[in-house]
Amino acid sequence: MPSGDDSVILDEVEKIGSDQTILYDIPRARDSGYLTEARVGVIGISNDYEFRKNLSPKIKDSLCETEVYFPQYTSPELQEIVRTRAEKALSSGAYDTNTIARCGAKAYQNARGSARRAIRLLKKSAEIAEKEGVEPISDDHIDRAHEKLQYDNLVQKFTDQDNQKLYILKAVAHLTEQGKTPARTSTIHGVYEAVAYHYGDKPLTQRGMFNHLSKLVMFGWINTYEHNKGRGTGQWNEHEFSDDVKPDKVQEAFTHLGREWLAVDVTDCE
Structure with a gap:
């Protein structure tokens, strides 16, 4: 095994559920003989602020955890993210400054500053406008896209x-x-x-x-x-x-x- 320090990154780490053994085993992989020289750490990413509280004392001790908190994006930050994505994905006539502002504002108001939601809103709005052969994306397109995403998001939560x-x-x-x-x-x-x-x-x-x-x-x-x-x-x-x-x-x-x-x-x- 090569030497050095490596990290295992677990996005949405709360999805591991009640069996948290992996969070105990990975940091101790070297002590357990699975690794000989490399040292492995764990980076867990989660929007669930309660997740850390539910970890067992044994796992907390194994992780030697340090929390890094990233605040939600502001509306102007989301608008900049949407603008950058629009420049790469859409033709110049497909959107305008109102498109950028409205997508960023809606994502900020309804999705706790989610960049992923802002980008999905832009994409869905563009799909609706393209299907109707209309340029640029209008407020109505964005509102309908928002309703569709709300619907799909709730259905997905049900399936979980x-x-x-x-x-x-x-x-x-x-x-x-x-x-x-x-x-x-x-x-x-x-x-x-x-x-x-x-x-x-x-x-x-x-x-x-x-x-x-x-x-x-x-x-x-x-x-x-x-x-x-x-x-x-x-x-x-x-x-x-x-x-x-x-x-x-x-x-x-x-x-x-x-x-x-x-x-x-x-x-x-x-």
């Missing part, structure tokens, strides 16, 4: 969820389609059970399902309303999709995952 959360989303989607929301926790659980059984999984208890449902509320995908009529008269929760979530987005996520979209009659689950 575990099965239980997907089943809950599907259950609420069916209830929404049939005008049954806001729905009580027990009603959602009845539909969720039918969905889980269809995909060959054993459903969780209502309490177990509610724990996953609470995570979906935390993500901002489901709104929960607490009802309490006072002592002795009972209390309950009702749930429905937030304004950003529609049943077709959930269905598209299942399609991306290659899963059949089974219709469920919610009247049999109430």
Whole structure:
């Protein structure tokens, strides 16, 4: 093995999930006999500020971690990034100064200063304008591109969820389609059970399902309303999709995952 210092760079390091063994093994590769002369460090890149807090003490000790924080891009910085990309990718008549300013501003306002989002917005806007044979890119093109990216981004986030959360989303989607929301926790659980059984999984208890449902509320995908009529008269929760979530987005996520979209009659689950 050649001598020297090398680094393993893990982008979106939080995606390794709960098995963090690799973060322990890489820095100790030389001590473990996998390397003889080279020394290897780990650089983890993440937008999840909570990730480091969830590392075990053993892994933190192995990494001897140092945090380097990069603040989000400002709107002017994003506009400069968009301008540079436009100069290389588009003809001079395809965009103007308003295109640059609007793409940068929207990415700053809606994507926490994401350069990737600003570039994707420019690309999608240009595709819409090209399809319509219009120059330069207009505000309407950018607004429609933004809506499309928002839609695709949410669908992608759905596909990243575990099965239980997907089943809950599907259950609420069916209830929404049939005008049954806001729905009580027990009603959602009845539909969720039918969905889980269809995909060959054993459903969780209502309490177990509610724990996953609470995570979906935390993500901002489901709104929960607490009802309490006072002592002795009972209390309950009702749930429905937030304004950003529609049943077709959930269905598209299942399609991306290659899963059949089974219709469920919610009247049999109430």
